[in-house]
Amino acid sequence: MTAPKDQNIKSQPAKRAERFMNRLKEAQEYAAAAMATSQQLMEDHANRSRNPALAFRVGDKLAWVSSKYRITKVVSPHVMELDVPSGIHPRFHVQLLRKASDDPLPSQTIDDSQPPPVFPKSESPDSKNTEPEQYVDRILRAERVRRGRKWVRRVLVKWKGFVEPTWEDRVNLEANKALDDLEKIYGKGDAVGENEGARQGPYRASHRKRNGRQM
Incomplete structure (x- = not known):
């Protein structure tokens, strides 16, 4: 059919x-x-x-630009999150980073924990200032960096009793003798000091003069 x-x-x-x-x-x-x-x-x-990505771990110290930071998070084998100042995006590709020079090799691992800070009180017996303050050993470097929408002046401070120096706002150390010592050598400008990329010798302002007046 x-x-x-x-x-x-x-x-x-x-x-x-x-x-x-x-x-x-x-x-x-x-x-x-x-x-x-x-x-x-x-x-x-x-x-x-x-090149194969280096094996980094949380707590390792890495160098970015001329400063050292610690890893706070391993996002991926190729992306690290660092404890950079606020206002800077904290995640970086490993090709932009390098191992900090004072970090030991894996076979030379040592305990590099920070000792507690020194908080000396005023030596004057009749001083009314009884608040403890951290003792500054010396100031290594001065810089001006962008933080959000504004520029901030900061200094690299070596504290007594601490292994690693830290970046602090310059305004907080204006009355400190260590800042006076730095300014005697390098002047009151920025991008000066002992650290990598520092200007050698006294700081010279770049102001030009025209007809006897500063520009």
Whole structure:
């Protein structure tokens, strides 16, 4: 028994549509496989010329620009989060970082914990100032950095009883003798001091004069 002629006519478009969908599916699968192969080849080529990422851990000290910071979070093998000042994005690619020079090699790991700070009180017996204050050993460097929308002057302070120096706002140390000592050598400018990139010798202001007046 044969199907009616009109039923065969109606089934032909459905068969053509089915064949088209099958070919479309095959083409999509082929394109996906080709794309995956291409991505793998590109990744293999990049890995051949890429240095392997160093194994960093939380607490390691890294150098970024001319300062040292500690890792607060390992986001990925290639991205580290550092304890940089507020106003600076804290995550950096490892290619922008380097191991701090005073960090030991894995085979030379030592206990580098910070000792407690020294809080000497005023030596004057009749002094009314009984609040303890941290004792500054010396100030190593002065800089001006951008913090949010404004510029801030800061200094690198070496504290007595501490291994690592810290960056502090300069305004908080204006009355400190250590800042006077730094200014006697380098002047009252910024980007001066002992640290990497410091200007050697006394600081000279860059103001020019025209007709006897400062510009």
